[in-house]
Amino acid sequence: MSHSTEQTPERPTGQAVPTSADVARLAGVSRATVSYVLNNTSAVRISEPTRRRVREAAEELGYVPHAAARSLRAGHSRMVLLPSAHIPVGPLYSQFFHDLQWELRRLDYTVVQYGSVGLKPDEAARAWAELRPVAVVSLGEVELTEQSVELLKRSGARAVITLGTQQVPGTHSLALDQGRIGEVATAHLIESGRRRIGVVVPEEPGLGMFSQPRLEGAQRAARTAAATEAGAGADAVGVTVVPLPLRYDEESADELAGRWRELGLDAVFAYNDEYAMLLMRALQDAGISVPEETAVVGADDLLLGRLLRPRLSTVHIDMVLGRELAELVDRAVRDTDVPPRSRRLLDSRVVRRESS
Amino acid sequence: MSHSTEQTPERPTGQAVPTSADVARLAGVSRATVSYVLNNTSAVRISEPTRRRVREAAEELGYVPHAAARSLRAGHSRMVLLPSAHIPVGPLYSQFFHDLQWELRRLDYTVVQYGSVGLKPDEAARAWAELRPVAVVSLGEVELTEQSVELLKRSGARAVITLGTQQVPGTHSLALDQGRIGEVATAHLIESGRRRIGVVVPEEPGLGMFSQPRLEGAQRAARTAAATEAGAGADAVGVTVVPLPLRYDEESADELAGRWRELGLDAVFAYNDEYAMLLMRALQDAGISVPEETAVVGADDLLLGRLLRPRLSTVHIDMVLGRELAELVDRAVRDTDVPPRSRRLLDSRVVRRESS
DNA sequence: ACACAGTGCTCACACGTGTCACTGACACGT
DNA sequence: ACGTGTCAGTGACACGTGTGAGCACTGTGT
Structure with missing residues (x-):
């Protein structure tokens, strides 16, 4: 010693x-x-x-x-802060994240990942403000309040951008409409004649901000279908939506598949292509035929989903391009007075293959 | 205007x-x-x-x-620089990366991702040095020379850590022995009686630093097998290793599967579980039976590989834990004189399932 | 001889902090 | 009255950089 x-x-x-x-x-x-x-x-x-x-x-x-001395003198930095969360997020997001960093770098910004979990909104905002970033791009895992946004702006941030479900005043809110994904998937299933529809809700912590809106979107689709159907006066049987908790491992999937018949479902929207593949396999092993007895729809349009038999139907998500977002950041930084508008992104459409 | x-x-x-x-x-x-x-x-x-x-x-x-002013005065920062590359890297790496950031944050470091592509080693080192990071963790996509390491250290970096194939003097080199992966996979195939072995080499740019060593590892396994076999004097037929370029899309896989018979291979190590799944599907569609006619082995031990029929054999990789690496960084920063030693990480073992 | 403009460079301040050395003020013991 | 000690706080410098104001010098036109 x-x-x-x-x-x-x-x-x-x-x-x-x-x-x-x-x-x-x-x-x-x-x-x-x-x-x-x-x-x-x-x-x-x-x-x-x-x-x-x-x-x-x-x-x-x-x-x-010395970069610090330089930006101290200059009064501003070219640092874009990217609060990173602790969420086990899929390949689609990973790709997006990567692109975003890449494009920001090309525009000569320095990307700083800042893990901030378990912090209250104002604590997080304070910690971020210490770095005097020129922009903050938050993915909504920390809920920004209006006053923390103001704190950030006062400390030099020329743009605060949130991707998430809710929209915060003073920010460029890009609404990643997760609900829409559940909605189109479920609408597709209903249209194909399915009536009792399961919706997988992953049990993994941190996925709630994605899974919950998707479930709600599914329920919304069910309601609107019921409404128009009643108008048409046809077979106005209600559509039922059943949440299905599931962990991402074979055991959990087998367990769920084991009691499938008593659930009496004729379709399932599985949150994700990965969960869908897992569940579909378990269903087949349990003797449930797909799509005859139960239709399965995933989301993300992964290549791997196309390799299964039957080919997995899915929801293709037009993710906001990292490049596009990087350019928005740049514009907002350069012209301070780009109006902080909200845009709805994440358009999604069903890709029907064989599993539905 | x-x-x-x-x-x-x-x-x-x-x-x-x-x-x-x-x-x-x-x-x-x-x-x-x-x-x-x-x-x-x-x-x-x-x-x-x-x-x-x-x-x-x-x-x-x-x-x-003001964090910059503070660290200017203090003469040092708590910034860990993570050069990020432009490589389409699998879920294993993503997880590792995420963990690393997480743990570093817990130890009160600030993680800065810095995209540096197309930069020469000395240019990159200069750019990094401007930020005066207290540590640099490089994944080897920029080849650090000895003098760029010295530059970094002179500008205040108390630890330079490289994960990669080669090891650079003055750094903590953690050798992610990619070659070993190809080696164990191929050894396993040889042991199972296979003799003409294909090795998938992804055409995606940026994957070369992974795929090339794996191919070489496979060739090494073939040579040693030939040597010991000759010693045993038994059927000393040589083992052949054939590189197979492949893109990560169905078209490329189908094309490769189409001329499979003329290649005359009885086994393939497919770089990756994802490539393996892609290729296996294509082979089956082309009427090649797995594993009877051709054995298939992947790598990464993804859950999804277990869902295929036959279940995919794979190489399980004991990736260095993000936590472990974060602690190494911390130790190296606190005690300047932790000797920059090289450790070999990434132990790997075959998990035999049904496709081989 | 003087004004004036141009060239090539330097002086000195400001950015926002952390911290060492020091100062008044007060109390205490002799 | 005097030295000594503690308490509560202040003045001033340094960290490394960018930049406006200014300075010495040289040529050039009147």
Whole structure:
């Protein structure tokens, strides 16, 4: 156990990190000149020989400007804060996330992931504000209140963008209408003549913000179908929607499939292609024929779903492009007064294959 | 088109972001006192009434300290830089990445994703060094040279950690031994009596750093098998390994399956469970029976692979835990002189199911 | 000889913090 | 009255950078 004084970190490689002052000394000019040369400031003229000397000195010392000092002086940063949640999210989201980062980087922003779980809205907003980001893109796992948005804006954020279910005033709210997914899936099933429809609700924690709206969308579809059907005066049997809790493992699926007959369902919207594949397999193993006895619909339009027999019907989701969102961020940052409007995104449509 | 002067950003909400000086003014104390109170500095005693006044003033103004200024003064940050690549990486990696971020956040680090593609090693290192991160965790998509590592360390990075194939001096190299995956898979196939073995090599750009070592591992397994077999003197027929380029779509898979018979293969290691599922389906559709005519092995041990018939054999990968890595980062940051050792991670073992 | 403009560069301040050294004020013991 | 000690707090500097104002010098036109 070393009894190190622990006060000064003491880089063992005695050489400290060089600053622009060091460059200036070596080049025999003032620090201001160094700054002008290295930033190619056009307003000030520096002779070509001097420029060369400065550049060579910087090169020799391995000078690297200090981003924090720079943005402190400038009064603003180019940091986009991306609060990241602890949710086991599918490939569609992963892809979107990745694209978004990529495109922001291309626009010369620095993306900062900031895990903030178990924080209250105002605590989270405070923590974010410390970083003085120029924009915040939240996925709604932390519910922003109006005042935390104001705090963020006061601390320099020129754009606050929320993707989620609810919309917060003062932000660009992009409504990822999860309900619509459940709705179109269920409407499709009803249209195909199904009447008792199960809706898988994953038990995994953190998925509630997706699964709950989808369930509600399914129920909505059931209600509207009942209404129009009554108007048509035809066979006005009601449509029933039954929530089905399910964990993402074979045991849970087998258990559910085991008591399928007593549930008396003739269709299921399985939240997801992954859950759908899991459940469909379990149903088949339990002797339930798909789609004859029970129709199955997933969501996300994964390639793998096409490989099963029967091919999995699914809901294709037109996810907002990472690129598009990155451009929105950029526009909002540059023109402060882009009106914070709400847009509804996430259009979705059923892709019928063989399982329904 | 507005002829805005564009010089000062001019927050429309005239109120600027409050600093500790504002708090001091409002509380009627000096700025130093504010700093002492808000940081709970124990070395200096401040009376309880004053503490309250300061806290209330800070509360009222909605004061939030400026992280950049703070770490500028402190001389170091708690920022961990995570260069993110443009690679379409599977669920295993996504999970790992997510965990890592999570755990680092728990240890009070700030994770900064920094996309750096198409940059040369020294350019990338320079860009990273500007942020003065306290640690860098690279996944090897940018090949760090020894001198870029030195640059990073000189600019304050107390730990540079690379996960990848090669190991760079001066860093904690965690060797994700991709080759081993191909090796165990192929060894398993040989042991099961297969002799002409295909190895899928994804055509997706950016996957080369994974696929190439796996292919080489397969070839290595073939050579050692040939050697020991020759020693045993038994049927010393050589083992052949054939690379199979494949895109992740049905068309490409069908095309490959179409000319399967002329390839004359009796087994295939498909890089991945996802590619394996894709290819297996295509083979079955082309009338090739699995595993009788051709054995198929994937990798990653995805749940979905268990749902196919026949169940997909796979290579289970003991991925390094995000938590474990986060703790390594923390240790390396706190004790500067943790020797930069190389560890070999990523142990892998075959899980035989039905497709081989 | 003087004004004036242009060139090439430097001085000094500001950004928002943390912290070391120091100062008044007061109490206590002699 | 004087030294000593504690308490509560302040003044001032440093961190590394960008930039407006200004300065010395040189040519050029009157």
